[in-house]
Amino acid sequence: xxxxxxxxxxxxxxxxxxxxxxxxxxxxxxxxxxxxxxxxxxxxxxxxxxxxxxxxxxxxxxxxxxxxxxxxxxxxxxxxxxxxxxxxxxxxxxxxxxxxxxxxxxxxxxxxxxxxxxxxxxxxxxxxxxxxxxxxxxxxxxxxxxxxxxxxxxxxxxxxxxxxxxxxxxxxxxxxxxxxxxxxxxxxxxxxxxxxxxxxxxxxxxxxxxxxxxxxxxxxxxxxxxxx
Ligand SMILES: C[S@@+](CC[C@H](N)C(=O)[O-])C[C@H]1O[C@@H](n2cnc3c(N)ncnc32)[C@H](O)[C@@H]1O
Numbered sequence: 001x002x003x004x005x006x007x008x009x010x011x012x013x014x015x016x017x018x019x020x021x022x023x024x025x026x027x028x029x030x031x032x033x034x035x036x037x038x039x040x041x042x043x044x045x046x047x048x049x050x051x052x053x054x055x056x057x058x059x060x061x062x063x064x065x066x067x068x069x070x071x072x073x074x075x076x077x078x079x080x081x082x083x084x085x086x087x088x089x090x091x092x093x094x095x096x097x098x099x100x101x102x103x104x105x106x107x108x109x110x111x112x113x114x115x116x117x118x119x120x121x122x123x124x125x126x127x128x129x130x131x132x133x134x135x136x137x138x139x140x141x142x143x144x145x146x147x148x149x150x151x152x153x154x155x156x157x158x159x160x161x162x163x164x165x166x167x168x169x170x171x172x173x174x175x176x177x178x179x180x181x182x183x184x185x186x187x188x189x190x191x192x193x194x195x196x197x198x199x200x201x202x203x204x205x206x207x208x209x210x211x212x213x214x215x216x217x218x219x220x221x222x223x224x225x226x227x228x
Contacts, residue, residue, distance in 0.1 A: 026180040027086035040207040055120030060109040061127030065094035078102035109137035117146040125154040138195035151221040156213040158187045184212045197221035
């Protein structure tokens with residue numbers, strides 16, 4: 001059962017989604033808003049990274065299913081988790097038309113209903129900006145990955161440029177309201193490292209996105225063995 005906080009709903013998992021009509025509109029417009037950026041590099045970036053997904057794979061914040069077509073046959077089982085119903089409905093529709101076998105799961109990244117060390121790969125694309133509790137989400141990802149398992153990520157992050165970072169701080173609130181909870185100023189690379197992963201990523205630029213969300217990190221984080 002959802003608990004009420006003012007006009008918002010706190011899901012049992014901890015995810016807050018406003019009851020604002022715009023969040024629903026955002027889900028309806030998401031694919032259209034992303035189309036240009038997908039054509040101008042994001043699609044290719046997804047394809048290259050997701051070719052590394054292997055074995056039992058979970059995608060967190062799967063949204064409308066932008067990644068579905070990029071998974072290869074190396075993925076033995078695919079679980080697509082998405083906590084926001086308007087997004088998940090579109091994900092299920094895309095999945096049904098894709099011919100790909102996968103399950104859609106109503107779950108937030110902060111509370112993943114899967115066994116410890118039961119996954120080979122976790123995928124997060126443009127999600128760690130939006131989760132409410134990034135440290136909790138990353139510790140859940142670490143819990144469900146087997147030792148040596150990988151988190152594959154494409155995330156927009158805090159800029160290395162102090163000037164752009166200042167704009168990201170100034171515009172954090174309006175952007176968050178516009179982009180359904182997205183925070184444009186998070187140092188996600190530091191958060192992934194702080195969660196105990198070894199990371200390998202490139203800094204890239206998201207073409208055709210507003211300047212406050214152009215800095216991207218694209219790569220993989222590897223879970224160490226319990227001994228090291
Ligand atoms: C910007 S969209 C990205 C969608 C998709 N991953 C993509 O690459 O296009 C962010 C997604 O994260 C979802 N989300 C929001 N809070 C979340 C949470 N706490 N845990 C997991 N996903 C969350 C949103 O509902 C939305 O679908």
